[in-house]
Amino acid sequence: MKKTPKIIIIVLIVVVIIIAFWLTSRKSSEPATNIETQQAGLGAQVFDEVGKDPVKGKIPDLNPLSAGVNPYSNAYKNPFSQ
Numbered sequence: 001m002k003k004t005p006k007i008i009i010i011v012l013i014v015v016v017i018i019i020a021f022w023l024t025s026r027k028s029s030e031p032a033t034n035i036e037t038q039q040a041g042l043g044a045q046v047f048d049e050v051g052k053d054p055v056k057g058k059i060p061d062l063n064p065l066s067a068g069v070n071p072y073s074n075a076y077k078n079p080f081s082q
Helices: 004-025 042-050
Strands: none
Touching: none
């Protein structure tokens, strides 16, 4: 079996790993901007207009364990059950 194809494949894999490491580890040329210093876009405008609590505490109590919530309490009763 020839060793040259194996050596070429190993060298190519090592070169790809080195290039991938170099591309992922180099620093960005653009300076990072702080979120607070960025200009507000349309998303920020919509978020401010909607408000923090759109339902304003008007959520119904849907606890299935509380009394009076069972919708089947007055349902038809099976005549064959004891």
